[in-house]
Amino acid sequence: MIRGVMLTHGNLGEALVQTAERIVGPVKNLSNVSSTGMSPKDLKIHLEKLVQSDDEINSACLIFVGLKGGHPWHVACRIARHHPNVSVISGVNLPMFLSFLIKRESLSFSELIKQLKTDAYRGIDVFTGDQ
Amino acid sequence: MPFALVRIDDRLIHGQVVVGWVHAVRPDRIILCNDDVANSEWERDLYLNSYTDADVKIDVMSADEAIAYLKSPAFEKEKVILLVESPKDAWTLIEKGAPITNINVGGMHYKENAKEITSYIFVSEEDIKYLNLFHEKGIKIEARDVPNSKSYDLIERLNKMVRK
Numbered sequence: 620m621i622r623g624v625m626l627t628h629g630n631l632g633e634a635l636v637q638t639a640e641r642i643v644g645p646v647k648n649l650s651n652v653s654s655t656g657m658s659p660k661d662l663k664i665h666l667e668k669l670v671q672s673d674d675e676i677n678s679a680c681l682i683f684v685g686l687k688g689g690h691p692w693h694v695a696c697r698i699a700r701h702h703p704n705v706s707v708i709s710g711v712n713l714p715m716f717l718s719f720l721i722k723r724e725s726l727s728f729s730e731l732i733k734q735l736k737t738d739a740y741r742g743i744d745v746f747t748g749d750q
Numbered sequence: 751m752p753f754a755l756v757r758i759d760d761r762l763i764h765g766q767v768v769v770g771w772v773h774a775v776r777p778d779r780i781i782l783c784n785d786d787v788a789n790s791e792w793e794r795d796l797y798l799n800s801y802t803d804a805d806v807k808i809d810v811m812s813a814d815e816a817i818a819y820l821k822s823p824a825f826e827k828e829k830v831i832l833l834v835e836s837p838k839d840a841w842t843l844i845e846k847g848a849p850i851t852n853i854n855v856g857g858m859h860y861k862e863n864a865k866e867i868t869s870y871i872f873v874s875e876e877d878i879k880y881l882n883l884f885h886e887k888g889i890k891i892e893a894r895d896v897p898n899s900k901s902y903d904l905i906e907r908l909n910k911m912v913r914k
Contacts, residue, residue, distance in 0.1 A: 628765070656869060658760055658859030688800025690764040696796055709801075 621723040621731060622673055623649040624666070624682045626691045627711070632683070635716055643720050654691045662694045670698060670705050679704045679728040681719065681735075683711040706732060714742030755831045756850050758840055759857035762787070762833050766856060766896050768802040771831060774897035778828040779807045781816055783843065784835055788812035813839070817846045837880035844887070852890045855904055867907050870895050881908060 625632035632651050640646055650669050654662055666682075673680040680702075682695040687709035695707040706728070708715070718738035723731055754775040759767065762782050772780070787793045787810050794810045802808070811819060816832070819825055832848075834840045836858070844850050857870050864872035871893055873881065881904060884891055891904040 656859065658861060661860065686765045686769070686801060688763060688765070688768050688802065690761040692800075693761070693764065693796060700792065 620648050620678070621728055622678055622680045623719060623723075624669055624680060624695075625649060625651045625711070625716075626654060626666070626682055626695055627652075627685050628689070628691065629653060629655050631685060632711075635711065635713060638713060639716055639720060642717060646720060654694070659690065659694055662691070663697060666694060666698050670702055673702075673704060677704065679706075681705075681728075681732070682707045683716065683719075684709050685711055704728075708732065708735060710739060712739055712742065715739035751826060751829060753832055753850065753852075754829045755854055756840070756852060757831065757833050757854045757856050758835070758837055759833060759855075760835050760859055761857050762835060763797050763800050763808065767831070767833065768800055768804075770896040772802060772804045772806055775831060776804070776829065777806055777831045779809060780831045780833065781819070782808070782810045782833045783813060783816040784810070784833075784839065785812045788815065813842050813846065816843060817848065820848055837877050837884070841880045841883060844884075844889075850889060852892070853884060855891060855893050856895050865911060867904070867911060868893055868902070871904070873908070878908065881905065 625636055630653065632653065636646060636649065636651055652665065670680055682699065682705065684691045684695055684707060686692060692707065692709050699705045699707050715735050715738055718735050722734055726734060754777045755771060762784060763780065782797055787797060797810055798808055800808065834843065840850065840853060855871055858872055858877065859870065860872050861874065864874045866872050881891060885905045892901045893904045893907065894901040
């Protein structure tokens with residue numbers, strides 16, 4: 620199964636996972652990491668350990684981050700650079716994460732990533748009441 | 751033009767800078783000054799790819815390149831945020847003639863044998879040495895992570911901690 624790492628500031632990731640669990644039930648094969656208070660160096664060591672087990676079983680791993688250009692994104696990209704089975708997706712939102720949980724067993728890694736980008740956008744819409 | 755912001759932050763460019771500070775300061779340019787990043791094409795591209803929703807130029811420069819820019823006419827016309835990784839790197843620029851009068855410290859995260867000043871500032875003996883050098887030079891050093899949070903005099907904090 621394609622594994623996930625939720626890597627965000629503060630409690631954002633934890634809240635996303637908890638919210639998703641209320642919709643699709645308990646989530647497996649997912650690590651939740653908060654970058655708050657961690658130096659780039661310590662965060663890199665921590666992530667490196669997390670993806671090592673994926674290397675051993677040759678499993679793909681997708682790292683979710685909030686902001687492209689944020690500290691978690693930089694560190695995650697440095698990890699993905701040296702691990703061909705690891706990718707980083709930024710701009711995580713609830714539709715994207717739910718789509719990951721529902722579709723990760725039926726799609727290939729590259730198909731899944733493409734699908735997540737589509738589904739993340741699909742959830743963005745604006746409703747305005749009568750003026 | 752005097753710097754809009756000179757910031758010590760071990761994360762260099764990241765959310766607090768590209769979103770928080772950019773909107774508070776509205777700079778024309780962000781200069782990430784770090785020799786390691788400047789010397790690695792991959793690292794440089796990584797930082798240059800950072801998201802920002804504002805119209806701001808981002809540059810990665812080595813210390814020498816930054817000094818050359820600071821002495822150029824372009825610097826006189828531009829509002830600049832200068833980012834360095836550590837007090838040591840800021841001191842290198844000051845010694846090379848960078849006109850720095852104020853320093854914001856926004857991120858010096860936990861490392862071994864460093865003392866905690868705030869949740870985002872841990873200082874080693876070496877850091878303290880450089881912070882005192884800034885102080886002796888009359889440079890004001892504040893601790894503040896984001897623009898709308900409280901600003902602390904870092905030297906005052908440091909002195910209080912040493913006295914404890």
